[in-house]
Amino acid sequence: MISKLSLVLFALSTIQVTAFPRLNFNDVKELTKIAKKSGQYPHLAKRQELKRQTAFDPTTQKVSTAGEYAWVAPGAGDQRGPCPGLNALANHGYIPHSGVTDIPTVVSAVNTAFGMGIDLGTFLAVFGTTFDGDPFSLDPGYSIGGPATSEDVLGGSGLLETPLGLSGSHNNFEADTSPTRGDLYVVENDYLLQVDQFQQFYDAVPENMASLTLPAPEQYAALFPFRQARFNNSIATNPYFFFPQFAGVFVSPAGYIFPLRMMANNSAEYPSGYLDKASFMSFFGITGESGSFEYNAGWERIPNNFYRRPLSDPYTISDFILDILSYGLQDPRLLSIGGNTGTTNSFTGLDIANLTNGVFNGATLAQGNNLQCFIFQLVQSEAPTLVTGLYENVTAALQPLVESISGNLAGLGCPQLEAVNADLYDVYPGYAKAKGV
Numbered sequence: 001m002i003s004k005l006s007l008v009l010f011a012l013s014t015i016q017v018t019a020f021p022r023l024n025f026n027d028v029k030e031l032t033k034i035a036k037k038s039g040q041y042p043h044l045a046k047r048q049e050l051k052r053q054t055a056f057d058p059t060t061q062k063v064s065t066a067g068e069y070a071w072v073a074p075g076a077g078d079q080r081g082p083c084p085g086l087n088a089l090a091n092h093g094y095i096p097h098s099g100v101t102d103i104p105t106v107v108s109a110v111n112t113a114f115g116m117g118i119d120l121g122t123f124l125a126v127f128g129t130t131f132d133g134d135p136f137s138l139d140p141g142y143s144i145g146g147p148a149t150s151e152d153v154l155g156g157s158g159l160l161e162t163p164l165g166l167s168g169s170h171n172n173f174e175a176d177t178s179p180t181r182g183d184l185y186v187v188e189n190d191y192l193l194q195v196d197q198f199q200q201f202y203d204a205v206p207e208n209m210a211s212l213t214l215p216a217p218e219q220y221a222a223l224f225p226f227r228q229a230r231f232n233n234s235i236a237t238n239p240y241f242f243f244p245q246f247a248g249v250f251v252s253p254a255g256y257i258f259p260l261r262m263m264a265n266n267s268a269e270y271p272s273g274y275l276d277k278a279s280f281m282s283f284f285g286i287t288g289e290s291g292s293f294e295y296n297a298g299w300e301r302i303p304n305n306f307y308r309r310p311l312s313d314p315y316t317i318s319d320f321i322l323d324i325l326s327y328g329l330q331d332p333r334l335l336s337i338g339g340n341t342g343t344t345n346s347f348t349g350l351d352i353a354n355l356t357n358g359v360f361n362g363a364t365l366a367q368g369n370n371l372q373c374f375i376f377q378l379v380q381s382e383a384p385t386l387v388t389g390l391y392e393n394v395t396a397a398l399q400p401l402v403e404s405i406s407g408n409l410a411g412l413g414c415p416q417l418e419a420v421n422a423d424l425y426d427v428y429p430g431y432a433k434a435k436g437v
């Protein structure tokens with residue numbers, strides 16, 4: 001059976017192969033070398049900045065917030081969830097205002113409005129559709145919030161359960177230790193912004209003054225202590241804290257990285273972007289004054305006169321992996337699977353070598369393409385277990401994800417992961433809770 005989704009993916013993959021370079025082994029090697037030598041994080045950011053060679057072009061980089069893209073508050077029945085980027089896109093009509101989107105629409109929207117690479121947008125959209133949406137719908141896609149009430153994504157046929165949407169995706173997509181959303185088992189929801197956490201994030205983003213002008217890549221570099229503090233906070237407060245390969249190692253960094261890579265305003269002065277406090281608040285649905293912020297859930301908004309990154313330099317999977325590595329080199333816990341074992345302050349890292357029968361090991365995860373190989377192959381290997389109970393035919397449901405993963409790993413020279421010792425997860429109660437068992 002060739003699904004419509006497979007055709008869409010095929011079309012997207014041909015664009016991707018011709019237009020977007022893969023992670024270059026030498027980039028990572030050089031990055032690791034620089035990190036070791038300098039011990040100075042900002043140099044890593046500088047390394048990446050070298051890439052932005054395109055001159056600022058206000059005509060093509062301006063993001064429309066007028067006409068069909070004018071901001072409209074979500075109404076009753078509209079879905080909004082843990083992702084401020086997607087919530088904003090729904091409020092501006094870049095994806096349906098209902099918050100239920102199909103894959104090509106969201107891939108195109110994140111590219112048009114934020115400059116996200118087609119490769120990364122596709123992978124995230126396929127992942128959300130597979131785990132939290134409906135891959136068998138005529139328009140495969142998912143809800144960015146809770147279970148869809150509209151007909152679009154609820155095909156019914158082939159599904160054993162109503163898809164939960166991104167708000168119900170804890171530990172398969174939505175993660176503990178997010179910047180502004182609380183840990184599910186601490187604050188009882190995982191999709192609403194916590195104002196105290198936003199305040200910390202806001203305080204951590206350096207603001208330019210006469211003596212200090214940091215472009216967005218260096219603003220990201222400066223966030224490391226906040227990221228580490230949030231990780232430490234999950235260890236100290238969440239007995240069920242779990243940091244798996246996908247939601248943890250791959251997705252949770254996005255919350256810290258994406259604002260600086262895709263919500264930063266580009267200009268002639270800042271060709272790699274600068275995130276100012278007012279825009280930051282707008283993107284997160286925050287109004288009021290620092291110290292007494294107010295949060296309107298689901299009211300995320302793209303500020304007027306926002307200029308995104310140029311499409312000649314989209315934010316790709318390679319860029320994302322490099323950003324994950326740059327923090328992971330400073331704190332290896334961020335690259336590896338782990339969690340609390342049922343009490344607070346019981347964080348235990350998992351033995352990657354044991355998990356993968358020696359194919360990967362913690363000491364070499366930051367080398368070459370290992371991190372990407374490890375994350376993507378582990379997702380593929382564990383997916384059948386994780387979607388058990390969702391689909392009549394798991395093989396058919398996973399086909400698009402498997403295609404997307406093999407497309408993204410082709411040519412990387414990954415070692416072949418055969419089997420996973422999933423028993424090792426049993427020490428983490430957060431794992432069992434995520435599987436709903």
Ligand code: HEM
Nearest residue numbers: 082083085114124125173174175178179180181255258262
């Ligand atoms: C198809 C594309 C996308 C999908 C499927 C997606 C999905 C998600 C999910 C599931 C989360 C929750 C992760 C967590 O708990 O930490 C999340 C968080 C987040 N996303 Fe997205 N996202 C997408 C694109 C974007 C884009 C383009 C941006 C920014 C321009 C963005 C910005 C964010 C931020 C800042 C967070 C962290 C929220 C917080 O805890 O503070 N996302 N996204």
Ligand SMILES: *[C@@H]1O[C@H](CO)[C@@H](O)[C@H](O)[C@H]1NC(C)=O
Nearest residue numbers: 224225226228229230231232
């Ligand atoms: C987080 O915890 C680690 C390990 O205990 C420690 O080295 C680090 O300084 C802490 N960082 C912050 C920002 O609290």
Ligand SMILES: *[C@@H]1O[C@H](CO)[C@@H](O)[C@H](O)[C@H]1NC(C)=O
Nearest residue numbers: 265266267279303304305306
């Ligand atoms: C982006 O930068 C340009 C040029 O400095 C400025 O005119 C515009 O207002 C800025 N946009 C935002 C949202 O800050």
Ligand SMILES: *[C@@H]1O[C@H](CO)[C@@H](O)[C@H](O)[C@H]1NC(C)=O
Nearest residue numbers: 001002393394395396397399
């Ligand atoms: C499940 O889907 C696969 C792939 O589309 C197909 O080859 C297989 O025959 C299906 N199995 C059943 C029991 O329908």
Ligand SMILES: *[C@@H]1O[C@H](CO)[C@@H](O)[C@H](O)[C@H]1NC(C)=O
Nearest residue numbers: 351354355421422423424425
């Ligand atoms: C690997 O994990 C299993 C538990 O699944 C444990 O019994 C075994 O001792 C571990 N082996 C090594 C080499 O750590």
